[in-house]
Structures are given as C-alpha cells and as structure tokens.
Amino acid sequence: MERCFEKNPNKYYHRNGEIYFNPFQSAQYNIFLYFVSNEIWKAGNSLLADKVYYLNKALNANNLFYEVELPEYFKCDHPVGSVMGRAKYGNGFSFGQCCTVGNNNGIYPIIEDNVRMCAYSSIIGNCHIGSNTILGAYTSVKDQDVPSDSLVFGQSPNLIIKKKKE
Amino acid sequence: MITSIPICELESLLIRQLDNMFGLCEKEKIIVREAMEGG
Numbered sequence: 071m072e073r074c075f076e077k078n079p080n081k082y083y084h085r086n087g088e089i090y091f092n093p094f095q096s097a098q099y100n101i102f103l104y105f106v107s108n109e110i111w112k113a114g115n116s117l118l119a120d121k122v123y124y125l126n127k128a129l130n131a132n133n134l135f136y137e138v139e140l141p142e143y144f145k146c147d148h149p150v151g152s153v154m155g156r157a158k159y160g161n162g163f164s165f166g167q168c169c170t171v172g173n174n175n176g177i178y179p180i181i182e183d184n185v186r187m188c189a190y191s192s193i194i195g196n197c198h199i200g201s202n203t204i205l206g207a208y209t210s211v212k213d214q215d216v217p218s219d220s221l222v223f224g225q226s227p228n229l230i231i232k233k234k235k236e
Numbered sequence: 237m238i239t240s241i242p243i244c245e246l247e248s249l250l251i252r253q254l255d256n257m258f259g260l261c262e263k264e265k266i267i268v269r270e271a272m273e274g275g
Binding site for chain 1: 237238239240241246249250253254257258260264267268270271272
C-alpha cells in the first residue's frame with residue numbers, strides 16, 4: 071500500500087516526514103481502492119476486482135478501472151465525475167473533477183510525466199501530451215499533440231498553447 | 237507509514253464495505269487481505 075503514496079507530494083499524504091494514510095480522506099481511499107482492484111485483477115480474480123472497482127465507483131463517483139494501468143504514483147483532487155481510460159500515463163499525473171481521458175477510433179492518448187488536468191478538461195484520441203503540462207479548466211484536447219512544459223487552454227483544433235514560465 | 241486507524245481496522249473496514257454491498261466468501265476475504273499487503 072505504501073507505494074501508492076510514498077512519492078506523492080500531496081501534503082495530506084505525509085505527516086512528520088512519514089507517509090500518512092487516512093481512509094476517510096476520500097481521494098486517498100479512491101487511489102487505494104484502485105490499486106487494490108488492480109492488484110486483485112493481476113492475481114487473476116476478475117469478479118472480486120469488479121466488486122472493489124464498483125465499491126470505488128459507488129464511494130467516489132469516478133471511474134478508475136482496474137485494467138487501466140495508472141502510473142505508480144498519481145494524484146486526484148475531489149475527482150468526482152472523472153473517467154480515466156486506457157491511455158499510457160506518466161508518473162505524477164493529476165486530475166480534478168469531471169476530467170476525461172479516452173479514445174477516438176480506438177486510439178488512446180500518451181501522457182508523459184507530471185501532467186495536470188484541471189476541472190472539466192479532457193484528452194481524447196491520438197494525443198501526445200508532453201511532460202509538466204497543465205490543461206486549464208474546460209480544455210479539450212482531441213487528436214492533437216501538446217509539447218512539454220505547456221499551459222493549454224481552449225478546444226482542439228483551436229487550442230491556445232503557451233510555454234510555462236521558468 | 238502512519239495510518240489514522242490501525243491496519244487491522246483498515247482491512248476489516250474494506251472487507252465489511254465489500255461484504256455489505258456485494259457479499260464476500262471467506263476465500264475472497266483472504267484475497268482482499270493479500271492484495272492490501274501486496275499493494
């Protein structure tokens with residue numbers, strides 16, 4: 071269980087220099103249940119993985135399917151309504167409420183390390199999102215690449231892409 | 237790692253939640269405990 075949180079910079083996941091786990095911190099329990107369902111699925115018990123996955127959906131109102139390989143450490147802040155599809159995710163990925171990652175014509179995105187999705191943003195289809203990029207609220211990227219260290223706003227194909235300041 | 241409740245209570249919390257909602261057999265309870273330890 072510790073691997074879920076040891077590298078996560080979230081201030082609520084550390085206390086006095088140690089990893090801190092509180093199942094009543096719902097986002098933390100959300101991540102924990104994803105890893106438990108993923109672990110059970112990898113062990114070959116799909117029915118039990120379904121139960122843990124369904125419990126996670128019922129408690130947290132988001133969709134972190136156990137077959138989706140979310141990165142070793144990721145972060146979610148009040149992630150109600152978010153759906154994370156079968157993309158390739160980099161470490162440090164984070165998302166807020168009502169975010170979507172999904173396919174277009176069967177092609178899923180590639181998301182590099184430390185990408186942050188603000189509320190209501192989406193990454194759909196044949197996208198390659200560079201590392202350290204932030205998608206602003208309501209941003210929708212579809213079948214379009216975004217370079218590393220970007221701030222992105224708007225909707226494809228009319229995205230506004232700015233270079234993050236050092 | 238520090239936990240807000242003891243690990244044994246955390247295990248029983250999850251197992252109770254799953255059992256109340258969907259029903260768990262004894263074998264499934266063991267698998268959940270192993271998955272928590274493995275994760």
